[in-house]
Amino acid sequence: MITNSIVHKYLFGAIAGVLGDMVTPEVAAAWDEVGWLMAGALIGREARLYRDAAVERGEVWRQWTVIERRTETPNTVPFLLTPSDGEPAPRARAGQYVSVRVRMAAGARQSRQYSLSSDPGEDLRRITVKLVAGTAGEPAGEVSTLLPEQVRDGDGLTLSTPFGDVFLDAPDNATDPLVPGPRASAARP
Ligand SMILES: Cc1cc2nc3c(=O)[nH]c(=O)nc-3n(C[C@H](O)[C@H](O)[C@H](O)COP(=O)(O)OP(=O)(O)OC[C@H]3O[C@@H](n4cnc5c(N)ncnc54)[C@H](O)[C@@H]3O)c2cc1C
Structure with missing residues (x-):
């Protein structure tokens, strides 16, 4: 109020x-x-x-620990994360995203959204950050630069609960593989 x-x-x-x-x-x-x-x-x-999302108001943010950071291409960096407190993670569905909250060098807090880029199972999350490079007249992206440059295995990151209402509505026990189709769609065979 x-x-x-x-x-x-x-x-x-x-x-x-x-x-x-x-x-x-x-x-x-x-x-x-x-x-x-x-x-x-x-x-x-x-x-x-x-x-x-099965969370109380004000309980959206949690601390996660990076357990694997890879450099897939020079500007594409996936991060595999696990809850820092060891408690179970809230449910995530294919197609949803999390917000990542970071503190910039100047002190400002920024948050950006990153799609869950795979289902590593159990209480793990994977996000993949693509670096937004600068061009003449346009600065490099702030958060997409900070994450690949500064975040390493063992570091902590603040993540939101997964949100997004465009998700694959499949039962939890579905085992059929997904086949990606043209125009970024996906379907079960
Ligand atoms: C639902 C959702 C899911 C997403 N999933 C992913 C994902 O899986 N992976 C991923 O990599 N990204 C994803 N994004 C995008 C991501 O959230 C960020 O927007 C992206 O990483 C860029 O953030 P940044 O802080 O690096 O860029 P910012 O610093 O926010 O900059 C954004 C753009 O603005 C330009 N800009 C900034 N300041 C100026 C200025 N003064 N003058 C001119 N131009 C300027 C920058 O050059 C850049 O092109 C997703 C976004 C949404 C909404």
């Missing part, structure tokens, strides 16, 4: 700043109603995401 009030305060401050005198009491009341409706819808959606 605090977050909601903060969003409300600054969103409506911005609306009033942009619209100025056009914000009559009726216009303000209409924007107010829309704002609370949107907030309610988003808060409800967020609660459903936590419920589907």
Whole structure:
């Protein structure tokens, strides 16, 4: 509710700043109603995401340990991770992603999303980071550079619970192999 009030305060401050005198009491009341409706819808959606991921609010981030870091190509680096506390990992489904949260040298915290790139089984996760190289006028990607350059076997990484609602809806005990097809689709034979 605090977050909601903060969003409300600054969103409506911005609306009033942009619209100025056009914000009559009726216009303000209409924007107010829309704002609370949107907030309610988003808060409800967020609660459903936590419920589907089987985590409590505020328990999204966990510490993981890199147990294998490979250099597959000069700019493609997979990381195999295990929960640092040895506790079971929340369920992950093919097609989902995790957010990786890192602290940059300047102190800012950044998070980026990485798809789960294979199913190593048990409580392991594998992500594959492709380095976003810089070009003339465009800097190299911050996090995709930091991870391959600085993270080694035994290092810790902060990962979110897996999210994403585009996933393979297969039973947990499915054993048929997946056959990737054209246009990045995949199907069971
Ligand atoms: C659901 C999802 C899944 C993903 N899965 C993967 C995955 O499996 N593997 C993977 O490698 N990536 C994946 N990504 C992308 C990943 O999250 C990052 O976006 C990617 O690694 C780049 O992050 P970065 O911090 O390196 O780049 P950033 O620092 O965020 O930069 C992004 C781009 O902006 C440009 N840029 C930054 N600042 C400026 C500026 N001042 N002027 C001009 N241009 C600028 C950079 O040159 C770069 O091209 C996924 C993204 C999503 C949303």
